[in-house]
Amino acid sequence: MEEPRIGVYVCHCGTNIAGTIDVEEVAKYAAILPHVVVSRHYEYMCSDPGQELIKNDIKQLGINRVVVASCSPRLHEKAFQGVLRESGLSPYLLQMANIREHCAWLHEKGAETTEKAKRMVRAAVNRVSHHEALEIRQVPIFPATLVVGGGIAGIQAAMEIANSNQIVYLVEREPSIGGHMAQFDKTFPTLDCAACILTPRMTEVARHRYIRILTYSEVIEISGYVGNFRVKIRRKPRYVDEEKCIGCGICQEKCPWKVPSEFDVGMRERKAIYTPFPQAVPNVPVIDTEHCAYFLKGKCRACEKFCDAKAINFEQKELIFELDVGNIIIATGFDTLDAAKITQYGYGRYPNVFTSLEFERLCSPAGPTEGHIVLANGKQPDSVAIIHCVGSRDKNYHEYCSRVCCMHALKHAHLLKEKTKADVYQMYIDMRCFGKGYEEFYQRVQKEKVNFIRGKVAKVTDEAIGEEEKGKLIVLVEDTLLGSMLRVPVDMVVLCVAIEPRKDAQEVAKLFHLGRSEDGFFLERHAKLDPVATMSEGIFIVGCCQGPKDIPDTVAQASAAAARALAMIVRGKMEVSATTASIDESKCSGCKICNLLCPYNAIFFDDATKVSRINQVLCQGCGVCAAACPSGAITHNYFTADEIMAEVEGVLA
Amino acid sequence: MSFEPKIIGFLCNWCSYAGADLAGVSRMKCVPNVHIIRTMCSGGVSPAFILKAFQAGADGVLICGCNPGDCHYREGNYKAIRRVTLLKKVLERLGIEEQRLQLHWICASCGDEFVDVVNNMTAELKELGPLRDAEREV
Numbered sequence: 102m103e104e105p106r107i108g109v110y111v112c113h114c115g116t117n118i119a120g121t122i123d124v125e126e127v128a129k130y131a132a133i134l135p136h137v138v139v140s141r142h143y144e145y146m147c148s149d150p151g152q153e154l155i156k157n158d159i160k161q162l163g164i165n166r167v168v169v170a171s172c173s174p175r176l177h178e179k180a181f182q183g184v185l186r187e188s189g190l191s192p193y194l195l196q197m198a199n200i201r202e203h204c205a206w207l208h209e210k211g212a213e214t215t216e217k218a219k220r221m222v223r224a225a226v227n228r229v230s231h232h233e234a235l236e237i238r239q240v241p242i243f244p245a246t247l248v249v250g251g252g253i254a255g256i257q258a259a260m261e262i263a264n265s266n267q268i269v270y271l272v273e274r275e276p277s278i279g280g281h282m283a284q285f286d287k288t289f290p291t292l293d294c295a296a297c298i299l300t301p302r303m304t305e306v307a308r309h310r311y312i313r314i315l316t317y318s319e320v321i322e323i324s325g326y327v328g329n330f331r332v333k334i335r336r337k338p339r340y341v342d343e344e345k346c347i348g349c350g351i352c353q354e355k356c357p358w359k360v361p362s363e364f365d366v367g368m369r370e371r372k373a374i375y376t377p378f379p380q381a382v383p384n385v386p387v388i389d390t391e392h393c394a395y396f397l398k399g400k401c402r403a404c405e406k407f408c409d410a411k412a413i414n415f416e417q418k419e420l421i422f423e424l425d426v427g428n429i430i431i432a433t434g435f436d437t438l439d440a441a442k443i444t445q446y447g448y449g450r451y452p453n454v455f456t457s458l459e460f461e462r463l464c465s466p467a468g469p470t471e472g473h474i475v476l477a478n479g480k481q482p483d484s485v486a487i488i489h490c491v492g493s494r495d496k497n498y499h500e501y502c503s504r505v506c507c508m509h510a511l512k513h514a515h516l517l518k519e520k521t522k523a524d525v526y527q528m529y530i531d532m533r534c535f536g537k538g539y540e541e542f543y544q545r546v547q548k549e550k551v552n553f554i555r556g557k558v559a560k561v562t563d564e565a566i567g568e569e570e571k572g573k574l575i576v577l578v579e580d581t582l583l584g585s586m587l588r589v590p591v592d593m594v595v596l597c598v599a600i601e602p603r604k605d606a607q608e609v610a611k612l613f614h615l616g617r618s619e620d621g622f623f624l625e626r627h628a629k630l631d632p633v634a635t636m637s638e639g640i641f642i643v644g645c646c647q648g649p650k651d652i653p654d655t656v657a658q659a660s661a662a663a664a665r666a667l668a669m670i671v672r673g674k675m676e677v678s679a680t681t682a683s684i685d686e687s688k689c690s691g692c693k694i695c696n697l698l699c700p701y702n703a704i705f706f707d708d709a710t711k712v713s714r715i716n717q718v719l720c721q722g723c724g725v726c727a728a729a730c731p732s733g734a735i736t737h738n739y740f741t742a743d744e745i746m747a748e749v750e751g752v753l754a
Numbered sequence: 755m756s757f758e759p760k761i762i763g764f765l766c767n768w769c770s771y772a773g774a775d776l777a778g779v780s781r782m783k784c785v786p787n788v789h790i791i792r793t794m795c796s797g798g799v800s801p802a803f804i805l806k807a808f809q810a811g812a813d814g815v816l817i818c819g820c821n822p823g824d825c826h827y828r829e830g831n832y833k834a835i836r837r838v839t840l841l842k843k844v845l846e847r848l849g850i851e852e853q854r855l856q857l858h859w860i861c862a863s864c865g866d867e868f869v870d871v872v873n874n875m876t877a878e879l880k881e882l883g884p885l886r887d888a889e890r891e892v
Contacts, residue, residue, distance in 0.1 A: 173775045174792065175767075199790070202778030207869075208786045217786045224789070614826060616769065618863045636768050636826060636862070680794070700828040723827035724798025728837070740793060746806045749762055752789040753811040 105136040105230040108164035109222060110155055112146035112171035114201055121205040123215045127170065130219045134226045138162055146171050152184045159188040166229045170198040170222045176627070191234030193679060193739055198225040220752050227751030231743045235679035240718055242328030243427040244670045245270065249320055252280020253652060254432035254644030254659045256302050261663030263311035267670050270424055271306065272334060273316045277381035278303055280434055284364060286464035286472075288652055289512040290542035296380065296467065303382040317387060321421070323612060326701075326721060327639030328427045328675045338417035340388040341374070345412035348376075348384035352404035352413065360392045366459050369469035374404045379467065388413075428639050428666035431623065432659065433609055435645035438492035438499070438599040446491065446596055447561040451574055452477035454561060454594045457509055464516050474520050482523045482592035486576045487513055488558045489529040492599035499599050501620050504649040506597035507533045511543055513595055514551045526552045526589055528578050536651065554589070556581045561594050600649040613640055622648045633662040641665055680739040681720040682727050686712045688734035695726035695735060759813035759879035763788040763872075764799045768826035770818035770860040770868070777865035784869040787876040788816060795819070796857070797830025801841050804855065808845075814854045814879045816871070821859040831859070853878050854885065 109131040113119035124142045132140035139158055143151050146169055158164045167190075169181050174197040182192030198221040208214040246262050248255045251273030259269045271278065282288075283303075285295035306312050315334060322333035341352075356372035364377040371377075373393040376386045394401035395415065405413040440448035440456050448454045453476050455463065466472035476482055487510045492498035507529065514525045532553075534543040547553070560577040566588070573590035580587050602621035603609065610617050614637040616624035623642045626634040633641045641662035644655040669675060684695075684704075689712040696704045696713055703719035704726060706712075715726075715735075724737035733742070765771040771792050777784070793799055796819025804815050817838060819831040838857045845855060858871045 173771075173778075175772060175775060199775075199792075202775040203790050204778075204786070206778035206781055207774075207784055209783060213786055217789075220789065224791075611823060614828075616824065616862045624862055636772075698833065700830070721827060723795040723830050724793065725795060725827065725830050725833055728798050728800035729833070737794070737798060740798065742800065742802060745791065745793070745800075745803050748791050749803065749807050749812075750810050752762060752791075753760060753807070 103165060105166045106138045106162070106164050107136045107166040107168060107226055107229060108155065108158045108162070109134075109137055109140040109168045109170065109226060110146050110151075111140070111142040111222070112151070112169065112201075113142065113144045114171060115144065118171070118201050118205045121208070121210045121214055122200060122218045126215055127200075127218050127222055131168075131170075131222050131226060134223060136166070136230055137226060138164060147177050147180055152180075155181075155184050156188050159185070159190060165190065165194060166232060167195045168198060168222065168225045168229050169195065170200045170218065170225065172201040173199045173203070176630075192237070193235040194229070194232050196225040196229040196232065198222050223754065224748045224751030227754075228744050228748040231741065231747050233738075235738055237679050238677045238717070239674045240328065240677050241674050242669060243330070243425045244268065244673070245424070245426045246666050246670070247272065247320075247330070247332055247424060247426040247429045248432060249429065250280070250432035250434055250644070250646070251275075251278030251314070251316065252432060252434045252644065253282040253299065254434070254655045255280070255430070256306050257656045257659035258430045258432060258643055258663045259306055259312050260302065260309070261660050262666060263309045265667055265670075266311055267667065269312045270426065271312055271314045272318050272320060273314070274319045275377065276317050276339070276387040277377050277383070278306065278314060278316060279378070279380075279382065282652065283378060283380070284366075284458060284465075285461050286466075286468070287512060287516065289508040290536070290538045292512070292515070296465075300380045303380070307382045314383065316383060320612065323429075326719075327637075328669065329718075330426050330429060330639065332424050332426060332429070334422055334424060336420040336422070338419050339385065340390075340413065340415055340417050341386050342412045342414050342417075343383060343385050345410045346385045347410050347412075349410070351407050351409070352386060355403045355407045357401070357403060358392055358394055360389065365462050365469050366456070368459060368462055427669060428641070429613065430641045430643060430659075430662045430666065431609070431613060431615070431646055432644045433603055433606075433646040435600045435649065436603050438601050440491060440596050440598050443491060443498070445560045446488065446558070446594070447563075447574070448596060451561065451563060451594070453482075453574060453592060454596065457506070457513070457595060457597045460513055460595045464513075464520070472520075474517060476592055481521050484524040484526070484591040485517055485593040485595065486526045486528060486574075486589055486591040487595045487597065488576070489527065489597050490557065491596040494530060499601065499620065501649070502533065503597075503600040504533070505600065505651045508536070508539055508542070508651065510595075510597050511546045515546050515549060518549045518551065523592070524552065526554055526576070526591065528554050528556060528558045528576065530555070530557055536653065554578055554580050554587065565590075600645055603646065606646070613637060615640065615642065618648075620648070622646065633658055633665060639669070677718065678722060680722040680737075681717050682715055682722065682724065682735050682737045683717075684713055684715055685734045685736065686710065688732050689713055690732045690734070692731065694729055694731065698725050698729050700725070757880060757884055759787055759876055759884070760811060761788045761814040761816055761875060761879065762807040762812045763790045763816040763818065764793050764796070764803065765790050765860070766796045766819045766826070766830075767792055767794050769820035769824065769862045770796070772862035773818075773860040773864045773868045776863060777868045780865050782865055782869045784872040785876045788872045795825070795827050795830035796834035797825070797827065797832075797837075799834060799837070801837060804841060808850060808854075808885060813885045814856070814875060816875055817855075817857045818860045818868070818871070819857070821861050824861065850885065851882060853882060
């Protein structure tokens, strides 16, 4: 190995590091460490002039190893590796000392913290001498993309990619795409009809020659890695032949069995054979085997008798098949909080307490009341209370803000004013109307004579005190602006329920190797700089599965993820990290311990030579095999025993 | 001067290192005794690294990985459990107390837990005192 010539670069990061650590002293200290040729400090090493500093030293001083003492390698390692690469050095000849996140920000200002930074730099210098110029390989990728979830997020991402003539598989577990947005009546703040802007997109997706919709289907297994995923899909039987069905609806008419409709959140009934809503895509019904008389009792088949197209097929079986894709976009959406959990608001006990989603269906002309906002007894309400933050911003349920409720509460108030003569009360903690045109909409609704009461509702009850409260629901709330308790008698209560992670978010996270943030939503790679990527390369998260957000933000995120996927598709190949494991065959005893440990089956035993070998494309570089090899024959590149031990010695020296 | 234990922390890149980053980004404060070394997976921490750390002067070794079930490499953290359990038995024979080798799960959004683990382990080792030189020789 050539003689190491190390350059050390200590970053001030403005005052982020320099405010706590004496960077000059650290740089001075590093200058006298073995093999260090030059040691500098600079305001922002990641900036252009900072990077130029390193490039110049590589050129003029013949630096062949670089230590950057700055922020987390998880933030800027790629940037600094790029500097080495552009200067003709292998990017793996870099070592970062994370003196910002793990030192300056974590400890108090003082000599002790500067001492720690010195030890961190010393460890990095010690380590980098052992680094080797690893070879970066390129492998071809599958151009197709898998989109999981057919709500507005999934639809948008699929369209963006397919419009570039690239194949997209759009998997949706429900019988139709459309997601929550299909259930909404109007969208804030423009009051666009949700169906009018969504259903054309749904049809477009269905007709798109580069999109294959797989409804009533779920991803059950995933293997491979970025660019080369293999996903196993389970397609549940619809018992209706998609090719033959003409969507006439006669089967649904003739089916004698009624079940509460999921799409109408139980406010209307559907049949045992059904499409969730009339604009469903595909417009092919499914048979719900849990309620179909034929599946339960072996008799009926009324749908089959009346189907002229002969599309009903009780023999259909579930289908399991595999797809090869390069990128995966997760758009699995959200659930809403079960309002019955918050017992003091009376949901489930009082028939005129509705959730916001139920209210959407009440407003919808295609809903159970054909758009008439009515009470359980069919009459129009004279007064309505809309309660904000039901389960959001509440330590007992979710601490986070659900972000859409203030705005849809305003929208509901506006629709009530438009469609009824009711007095409307908004009980809010804070009004958060932050988006484009949102504040203006808030002002508009204020002018429509909606009553705003600032306070968190304590209770909804039917226990009347006075005459005017009889037969009403009484909302108990403290008006914090007046400083007094109020009893507001109303006919109807709408609960703005919190947006929650899907009930099966944990399983989905496990399936796709996603992290979750404390609130339970999927975790992005970097909150600010990489908000749609995840820790799993090639897997992106968009829409409410990442956190509560409105439709404009969801659509923007979906387009962003599509752009990320397309960037790789256009390149047609990808670089594979060189930080894999390799076996020194002369040391391998052929014990096969590593074969069984490898989570990717990347290690196989070569019977001819009686040694184990590692498939470099399958290896993901976890290092489990290297740690377990009793002969020390396996090297985990970039994390070799020599490198790690040098770092340990550097810290403790 | 009071005894300040030196602790080497092997943190997996995906959860724990990110969790420690988050602690820093959130400006949480902890004692400076733990020196973090990034590894790709807690399952990739070789017993040789741990012994080396003790030999080179560490008073304790901390290994942090993803929560059970959340390993970026499927089940590397389970391998870490087995390895640490076994190694503790060996260390015990050598007279190295079990508190000196600790394994904790720190997720990428668990900055506060990381800070707790660092503070608690440092306090425990302060109580225990330095690792005696005789033990290092072995």
